[in-house]
Amino acid sequence: MTRILVLYYSSYGHVRTLAQAEADGAHSVPGTHVDLRRVPETVPEEIRRKAGFIADDTLLATPADLETYDGIILGTPTMFGMMAGQMKSFLDQAGGLWARNALVGKVAAVFASTGSQHGGHEATLLSTQIPLQHFGMLIAGMPYTFAGQTTADGIIGGAPYGAGTIAGADGSRAPSRIDLAGARFQGAHVARIAARLAGANLKEAAA
Structure with missing residues (x-):
């Protein structure tokens, strides 16, 4: 079994919704085991309540x-054009x-949620990839074989660098059908x- 981890941080639920779509996409590939996990919260509970953060019982x-x-x-x-401090x-x-x-x-x-179309969406996707490359990991984006990202019919999150959604300045916009399709595509x-x-590593080890 190929093992995939979808790991996220979400304040208001947009990233969690995308994370589930990513996990669904990965799980659609035969022979894949998928775990959905979150990173620990660092914001004090009092501030979380005042800010209206969602409760999240996903395993850490x-x-x-x-x-x-x-x-x-x-x-x-996206927090000020970068990944969240928790991540x-x-x-x-x-x-x-x-x-x-x-x-x-x-x-x-990497996938991301941003408050506005020009609020650092692509900067977050790209800069979050930097530490992953320091770990020696191989980066997979969201290629244009996912045609949904080329539409100009509405507000679309994501980019060739990863899936995403635009939440709106007040967070009221939920991920769209195309946003979720992009996340499922990327997961798969x-x-x-x-x-x-x-599979290549197993063949090499057996040689």
């Missing part, structure tokens, strides 16, 4: 978990994996690549 991941997967898909809100804190704790080259050659992908895309690489 630890940095040590990353080593056990063939592919890792990260989801984050950055999680990755900052994975130095031991970096030191052992434990993630080298694994597949990685990562699972297929991971399966090919895992």
Whole structure:
């Protein structure tokens, strides 16, 4: 079985919704085991309540978990044009994996939610990929074989760098049908690549 981790942080639910679509897409590829996990919250509970953050009972991941997967898909809100601090804190704790080259050659992908079309959407997708490349991971985006991202009929999240959604300044816009289709496409895309690489590694080990 190819093992895929969809790991996310979500404040208001948009990224969590995309994460489920990513997991559904990965699970649609035969022979794929998928885990949906979130990173720990760092915002105090009082501030979470005042800000209206969602409650989330998805199981937590630890940095040590990353080593056990063939592919890792990260989801984050855009915070001032960058990934959320919660996701950055999680990755900052994975130095031991970096030191052992434990993630080298694994597949990685990123998806994001942003408040506005020009609020740092693509910057977040691209900059979140940087630490993954430091880990030696292979980046899978959302290629134009997903034709939904080329439409000009409405507000569309995502880019060739990864799936996504535009939540609106007040967070009232839910991920659209095309946004969710893009996330499912990306999840399946990562699972297929991971399966090919895992199969190649098994053949190499048996040789």
